[in-house]
Amino acid sequence: MAAPDRIRLTAVWTDRIEEEMSQEKYQLEKGLDLLKKEFGEESVARAVAAVSTWQVEVPSWAFGSFGGGRFSGYTPPGAARTIEEKLDDAAFVHRLTGTAGSVSTHVLWDFSRDGLHADYSLAREVFEAARQRGLKLGSVNPTYFLSGFHRGSLTSPEEKTRQRAIEQTQIAGRIAAELGQGVLSLWFPDGSLYPGQVELRHAYERMRDGLVESLRDVPPTVTVLLEYKLFEPGTYSTVIPDWGTAFLLARHVGRQAGVLVDLGHHPHGTNIEQIVAVLRSEGLPGGFHFNTRYAADDDQAVEPNPELARIFYELLLEEGSGIFPENWTFMLDQASSRENRIEAILHSIDSLQTALARACLVNRKILHQFQRQDDIIAATRFFNQALLQADVRPVLYQARSSRDLPLDPVMAYKASGYQTRIEARRV
Amino acid sequence: MAAPDRIRLTAVWTDRIEEEMSQEKYQLEKGLDLLKKEFGEESVARAVAAVSTWQVEVPSWAFGSFGGGRFSGYTPPGAARTIEEKLDDAAFVHRLTGTAGSVSTHVLWDFSRDGLHADYSLAREVFEAARQRGLKLGSVNPTYFLSGFHRGSLTSPEEKTRQRAIEQTQIAGRIAAELGQGVLSLWFPDGSLYPGQVELRHAYERMRDGLVESLRDVPPTVTVLLEYKLFEPGTYSTVIPDWGTAFLLARHVGRQAGVLVDLGHHPHGTNIEQIVAVLRSEGLPGGFHFNTRYAADDDQAVEPNPELARIFYELLLEEGSGIFPENWTFMLDQASSRENRIEAILHSIDSLQTALARACLVNRKILHQFQRQDDIIAATRFFNQALLQADVRPVLYQARSSRDLPLDPVMAYKASGYQTRIEARRV
Amino acid sequence: MAAPDRIRLTAVWTDRIEEEMSQEKYQLEKGLDLLKKEFGEESVARAVAAVSTWQVEVPSWAFGSFGGGRFSGYTPPGAARTIEEKLDDAAFVHRLTGTAGSVSTHVLWDFSRDGLHADYSLAREVFEAARQRGLKLGSVNPTYFLSGFHRGSLTSPEEKTRQRAIEQTQIAGRIAAELGQGVLSLWFPDGSLYPGQVELRHAYERMRDGLVESLRDVPPTVTVLLEYKLFEPGTYSTVIPDWGTAFLLARHVGRQAGVLVDLGHHPHGTNIEQIVAVLRSEGLPGGFHFNTRYAADDDQAVEPNPELARIFYELLLEEGSGIFPENWTFMLDQASSRENRIEAILHSIDSLQTALARACLVNRKILHQFQRQDDIIAATRFFNQALLQADVRPVLYQARSSRDLPLDPVMAYKASGYQTRIEARRV
């Protein structure tokens, strides 16, 4: 971030940025030593390496005016208005983080002229626009929830609608294979508001048959991820409400299908890291939509909380190796209604890296000793020394510093003047 | 409903309506006997009387294109476009049910030219338009969640916004006193998405001070109801998340303030009827926003489930009397995104009457005998004979029949041709 | 129930019983007509037939002093002290209901001398004792949660404990095959209290391997049901927390394994009937542990609420046929800490029959018409006419009357003097 132009920074910030930056350098120097002393040089090195290489996809829609819900109307200033502006923002996020080189897309938002049909040639244009900005297209999402899908997509009782959903899936599969990274990510808004509105068994079976039909001609190189969601827009039922249903459907689709976990799509009280453990144990392809939830399906920016660190702990392929399973895909899925979009994305990436670093620091060998001895308090304390107690920011600073990236991406964004420029241009 | 014009009724319905209607007459004759035999003539008479006289307010906004959430875009055909059309629909609902003579209003939706300020003269016009249709204005809702309130209303850090909220509250209070039924119903979207975004204690205190200031000059005849809500739009916090907070604030406001219960605004696992029992025991003014929730804050049409019957059981003032507390107000608050709006409202009214009839049939004297003897299974079985097992539709039919109302309001609506007419007119 | 001896009935009851009984006869005569008029003769006949033939297993442990939790110490008077007394009670329940001819057993409670090992010869004695009382042994439950299993059973890190669990499973399998109905029902208390206490992935894998090993030699005629449970005794994790995990493990076990649903083992907000719909659609063996929950895993007697009726609706094999899938097993699992045990069981059976009758009355043909037309309110109202509005007690009375059973089993129990007798004997 050489010489960022600092225009219109508030009084608070001109001071703070200097202070924060000097502090981070200090923390980097001193803090890394502390971590090495506690967790060992090797673990820390592995954590730094993991943070340096791990990638997460950024959703194109997070930069636009999507979002809102029932009470908003408000869009934060500077929201991107076109796919090109979204790619600009994504490229700037990647420039600041080096972590977000792929953009996940929604076909009816990003590759459609009429909001009804996907257009391969538009996808090719977007692919090219991304390439020019140093970005790739990541996972491709058919858009089953816009105009005409109010009675559902693959489970709609209307043949025409179902057909439209099938065709869209097929085009999306082709885009994923030819222009993306070979990942097709499916979420269906199908469900019901009241008992009796739909026949639950028929809905499931129509979904199963529709999936099989839609995906028959999708190239076998494409990994299909099936997302589950407890509710919304359905309140009484959604057609794939839990990972068990997603898994069952994935079996019917075939070996290249797996389960997509979105952190906000569970009932309260669900142990999400355990779902990851089971899916990983079965060797299934999988994926994540990262965000934070306190209430319902909040879709807020990711918070670096201990649950997230435990999820990363389960994701790490070899014990403590910091190497992730090849058949898993990581995506942000957040739709901030109030806060600055780009800062929210940067914050999420930072949070995910924090969780990743924490997970890498757990020494499984020692942990397993405690576990074997039924030394319960020692085990949980030792586990949480990495996941809750240690300050892992120096790991992130080290990883960034070695790649010539700014130590703190949010701070660097504030200092960059980018926000001022987009607010001026996008009115 | 003499001679409804039956235009464009689907094939399903022309048959069904005849069948349903004949059946309902049969049920009315035979079913009422069964109820009298089981619960006694007196109880049944009381239930019929209660259903005949009980009134619930219908919200103006339920008839419009409000609603949606993140995935819709769909509005059911025939949605009302203006306050006049909303009043037309409300009047038709009242004509079919005799139960919904008051319309609750939102000041910025119903009494505003710019969506920013309430306009007393407009309220007077709406009052007049309602009067011409045989309707009254019911509870008045300031609208704190439209343009400019994204940082909150009474807790906004912006003095100007706070002032606007105060002024709106004052005008709404005046409308409630002079044009309505003396009920001011307040819901605040104030809250936060992330920990640290607002200082929780300050938010509470600003709300407390803002309420006191706003309501100082509201006539003492006006009952103020404070609505609580677990989440949305805030995800991490909302300023009045539970009835305890609403109650505390009501105390600061003074004796004419009470608590407004919305069925969708609780965490899962909450015993809502017990909240009613406590509020009733304390003699506090209160109110209800009726709807059904399975998932989050669904705002779906009311279902006649046992929870609702238990709530009505707690609401009945004298034991089994069927007489409601004078200082409670009953309102629908639903915003159907998919189904026919008017049918959804009629269905809700029918469901509420069902619950009311069930609650009236419980013989408390016998129930208390079982309770005193610790005869647990007998007590719960006896309780549920009325609340779950009996068929109380004959009570509703009797109440309607005696008032010359159609036995089944939804069926009568289908037969009326009203829907066809509004679909033709409102394009 | 000819000439029940009525000893020590409280004053309340001597009157009430006469009154209730006369009323039920009246309801039977008149109420059945109403149901036939509304739902058709055929549906009602089907419902009567279904209620007449449907069977549910009663757990031996429900009659004993099991239960309690942290605060009790209280056992209702008359609790059975031995397996023979439990069988006496079960036989009396069956005599009153004609519905509960099989008793599910727990091997370390019912077939063990030391509380540590299962004893086949004891099982044979219990089988004989049951036979003499006109009862069969139903599903057989290994008991993995008593002494020595505090570190888990099949996932215990202690080889010896794991081996003991395996052996117990094998004996239980033999008992199920030779003395029972060929159903082995497995619930594992394995889990953890704190993050880091166990390695989640290892626990899952040990469970998988342990199951495969345990069940290798169980006769292929035995259906294995895997129960899942969200929490307890584990608070942070349980090894099979949801139906997805149970399903995955069942796959590893093989075709004769299925999923056991206990109504209290889900997070709040779970649509349980949809789980049934999916399992049924996949043709998987399955089973139910019926009880009611409001709070956590309450294990209270079954309440005839609409959720239960919707579950039965999904269970019915052919559309509206009232015939259940052959590969599903139905069991009560309740452990009442406060109320009369036998009344609680009778009440549960009555509630289940209520739900079954309701489910049989839904006319799917008409329902599907509404669904196809997207007539949402009509569909949910029509569905709930059977599931919520109608009074189906006459169906139960008719089914019982035709089998010479008392119309109301709880009332008949009160009148029978059985409770007085066991209270005198079991001190």
Next chain:
Amino acid sequence: MAAPDRIRLTAVWTDRIEEEMSQEKYQLEKGLDLLKKEFGEESVARAVAAVSTWQVEVPSWAFGSFGGGRFSGYTPPGAARTIEEKLDDAAFVHRLTGTAGSVSTHVLWDFSRDGLHADYSLAREVFEAARQRGLKLGSVNPTYFLSGFHRGSLTSPEEKTRQRAIEQTQIAGRIAAELGQGVLSLWFPDGSLYPGQVELRHAYERMRDGLVESLRDVPPTVTVLLEYKLFEPGTYSTVIPDWGTAFLLARHVGRQAGVLVDLGHHPHGTNIEQIVAVLRSEGLPGGFHFNTRYAADDDQAVEPNPELARIFYELLLEEGSGIFPENWTFMLDQASSRENRIEAILHSIDSLQTALARACLVNRKILHQFQRQDDIIAATRFFNQALLQADVRPVLYQARSSRDLPLDPVMAYKASGYQTRIEARRV
């Protein structure tokens, strides 16, 4: 902890303890600097002071064989068998932490000969036994849930039981005033399992009247804390299910009554820190029962998670002062069924101190700047730098070191040989 005798330490531990201890010294030296650089010398000093002086009560019952639930039977070795042994353990905990000088007691467990009545003279003996061990008696808990209270305590329909509850409360009040610290802590098991089992309104009113009567003669110097609990042992209802009800009852009791928050007594999704904020804003007396819950009311040892840090943030009286409100009492309430009891208590204390230290480090002045500017991401990141990111263990080490306490109490306990000794003696 000079020269602890290290008997029977497992191989794992003899190595680990050396390593951990050397590391902690290193962290203390280097880590404190990092914290000072980031949060300022003053904040860190305040945090150290707060951790040094803050006290939490330890419950006598945590050391005994209490606990279990439905599946256990297991008690960790070394459990205390008498109140004297419990005091021994508490004294050792206090010796290692300097933080737990008061023991909270349950009158029927600790001051009763028959388990039915409290005995003041026994309380005096326990007081003396505590004094000899350098301990005080802290909050006093009447025990309303043992033998004879199965129909409830103050709400029991049995006059005799109610009277017994009243008398017990009065004696407990006298003990609190004369032998304790003037805090009476009340939890009631009253509730119901089924709808209709009790009349909710009557239960509330009997509780209100019973409380007023019980507490009339309790000295005005005694602070009464009313605990609420969502469920258990009641499943359908508990008489004080939420803080709103506790608050209402406290008002009836009078000015010296407040609300007791137990972390496990809320529905999922409740923002507990906000409850604290509201109670603190109203200046009400209050208290805490600390423990951790993932599932229901788990009563596990405290985990130093961010929610806990946010709670401490709200508790701090003056902004960032580290001084707590005088009218609040802090207690552990945990009942570990599996892990070592004393380690679990030490771990909880350590976790609470961690949360306290984190809360002290938040610079409210800067936070408020971000809040005022609606700089949402900056605000939450800044907040979480203290509450989630920083490593505050050096604060704890500094506070302990300055008081000549072992840096890590759990490690010191392992090294002390205390566990070996009690396991030998308590068989």
